[in-house]
Amino acid sequence: MESTMKEIRGCDAPCVLDMDDAATVGGGVEDTYGEDRATEEQLVTPWTVSVASGYNLLRDPRYNKGLAFNERERETHYLRGLLPPAIVSQELQERKIMHNIRQYQLPLQKYMAMMDLQEGNERLFYKLLIDNVEELLPVVYTPTVGEACQKYGSIFSRPQGLYISLKEKGKILEVLKNWPERSIQVIVVTDGERILGLGDLGCQGMGIPVGKLALYTALGGLRPSACLPITLDVGTNNEELLNDEFYIGLRQKRATGQEYADFLHEFMTAVKQNYGEKVLIQFEDFANHNAFELLARYGTTHLVFNDDIQGTASVVLSGLVAALKLVGGTLAEHTYLFLGAGEAGTGIAELIALEISRQTKAPIEECRKKIWLVDSKGLIVSSRKESLQHFKKPWAHEHELVGNLLDAVNTIKPSVLIGTSGKGQTFTQEVVESISSFNERPIILSLSNPTSQSECTAEQAYTWSKVWSLLSTTLPFCQNLLFLQLQCYG
Numbered sequence: 001m002e003s004t005m006k007e008i009r010g011c012d013a014p015c016v017l018d019m020d021d022a023a024t025v026g027g028g029v030e031d032t033y034g035e036d037r038a039t040e041e042q043l044v045t046p047w048t049v050s051v052a053s054g055y056n057l058l059r060d061p062r063y064n065k066g067l068a069f070n071e072r073e074r075e076t077h078y079l080r081g082l083l084p085p086a087i088v089s090q091e092l093q094e095r096k097i098m099h100n101i102r103q104y105q106l107p108l109q110k111y112m113a114m115m116d117l118q119e120g121n122e123r124l125f126y127k128l129l130i131d132n133v134e135e136l137l138p139v140v141y142t143p144t145v146g147e148a149c150q151k152y153g154s155i156f157s158r159p160q161g162l163y164i165s166l167k168e169k170g171k172i173l174e175v176l177k178n179w180p181e182r183s184i185q186v187i188v189v190t191d192g193e194r195i196l197g198l199g200d201l202g203c204q205g206m207g208i209p210v211g212k213l214a215l216y217t218a219l220g221g222l223r224p225s226a227c228l229p230i231t232l233d234v235g236t237n238n239e240e241l242l243n244d245e246f247y248i249g250l251r252q253k254r255a256t257g258q259e260y261a262d263f264l265h266e267f268m269t270a271v272k273q274n275y276g277e278k279v280l281i282q283f284e285d286f287a288n289h290n291a292f293e294l295l296a297r298y299g300t301t302h303l304v305f306n307d308d309i310q311g312t313a314s315v316v317l318s319g320l321v322a323a324l325k326l327v328g329g330t331l332a333e334h335t336y337l338f339l340g341a342g343e344a345g346t347g348i349a350e351l352i353a354l355e356i357s358r359q360t361k362a363p364i365e366e367c368r369k370k371i372w373l374v375d376s377k378g379l380i381v382s383s384r385k386e387s388l389q390h391f392k393k394p395w396a397h398e399h400e401l402v403g404n405l406l407d408a409v410n411t412i413k414p415s416v417l418i419g420t421s422g423k424g425q426t427f428t429q430e431v432v433e434s435i436s437s438f439n440e441r442p443i444i445l446s447l448s449n450p451t452s453q454s455e456c457t458a459e460q461a462y463t464w465s466k467v468w469s470l471l472s473t474t475l476p477f478c479q480n481l482l483f484l485q486l487q488c489y490g
Contacts, residue, residue: 061118061125067084067088108144108147111139112155114139116157126224130218133218137215141215142449146449149196149206150201152248153204153246156246162179162229163230166233166234169262173273177274179228181225185227186216186226186227186280187229187281188227188230188284189267190206190209192233192236192285193285195285197422200236202235202241203247203250206229206231208284208285212307213229232267234260236253268281277303280304282307286343291308309344310347312348313350317352332360332370334416336418338372338374339417339420340418340422342422346395350394354367368395372395374405381399381400382397405431406428410434416442416445417445419456421455424454427444427460428456429460432456436465442465
């Protein structure tokens with residue numbers, strides 16, 4: 001992926017990892033505000049609130065323990081009379097909450113219950129999630145978070161994270177200072193234009209950064225106070241949302257072009273000034289035309305990461321390496337065919353090519369020839385190069401034009417089929433039977449999420465393949481986990 005980014009931003013552009021401290025003084029970019037605010041001794045908010053006792057303590061999710069406060073704590077923190085007399089351990093509270101959650105029939109109801117718990121008792125929320133991760137991960141994140149984002153306006157009760165809209169242009173640093181935590185290590189930010197496989201959800205995409213960071217705490221051990229979810233509201237082109245009386249965002253079409261670029265630049269500058277050089281900014285669910293550009297533009301000045309381009313790629317490459325232990329051969333000995341040539345597809349393809357290049361010492365251009373991509377117009381080939389977006393051009397190989405996936409499978413004869421299209425049931429029975437006809441053990445990775453948008457289910461792949469052993473997976477929440485589960489049936 002680094003090689004593709006260099007092509008976009010120019011070969012001579014320095015990498016942030018290669019730059020010395022002097023090169024990034026004042027934020028590493030033009031210091032709009034005149035000084036690096038991260039070095040100032042100043043309050044994060046214009047006021048100071050001490051939450052140490054009494055009624056306010058019970059309403060601070062970071063410190064509230066509910067009925068788990070013991071007698072001494074109730075006395076010390078002036079909680080007498082504010083709680084029933086019973087003292088209930090965290091373990092018993094956990095059993096009660098899980099019992100209640102399991103009574104709900106709809107996943108969205110479970111999601112809302114978990115979000116209410118997170119806003120009321122942070123410790124219990126993470127204890128519950130850590131101890132019941134297999135059951136609750138699909139509730140807190142995909143697939144349920146997709147429905148939650150679609151209905152975010154209707155279920156919205158209390159704000160989570162930080163909302164920065166075009167109304168705040170010119171004042172973004174002031175908005176960041178309104179957040180009560182100063183020592184932020186990770187920011188997950190979205191503009192809501194490409195939420196999962198659901199499209200433009202505008203301001204309602206906040207569910208993604210909130211859910212993602214909850215998993216980073218539960219599974220990765222990051223302090224909740226070090227995490228900041230942000231939604232940049234630049235409008236939406238979703239007419240249904242614009243006409244929805246419960247929509248919580250700006251009711252205008254999306255900003256584009258220079259207006260959008262200036263807004264993002266002010267945001268990136270303000271983040272570094274407020275939180276310093278080391279804050280990680282994770283771009284999440286930006287549309288293709290912005291995602292690659294932002295990663296290329298700020299990759300040399302900020303600590304940035306795009307989960308859709310880079311995170312998914314690392315997970316899938318790990319899965320492929322594990323798969324080779326079962327199916328045999330090296331990465332270079334296999335042929336890869338992708339359905340989907342967006343952020344995820346091209347990101348995975350590039351990382352595979354980079355690893356093949358590392359293993360074989362061959363030029364990256366040669367390694368890319370083992371990898372083929374199919375987009376909405378068919379196989380990406382050299383005759384289409386002039387009309388392709390820049391991130392697709394490295395995958396335009398010499399070949400005749402092929403119009404659909406089935407014909408591409410029959411022509412290319414891949415041993416690995418990867419779906420990142422965001423379109424459900426596109427790995428049809430014909431496609432699976434075809435790839436199985438010339439592979440004893442085909443690798444089929446259906447990666448699109450939410451689950452309704454997966455190219456096929458694992459059960460379908462196993463049933464249709466009719467080979468004695470098939471390695472396959474669907475990955476409805478590949479970005480939540482830092483590993484890829486692969487199943488092999490003999």
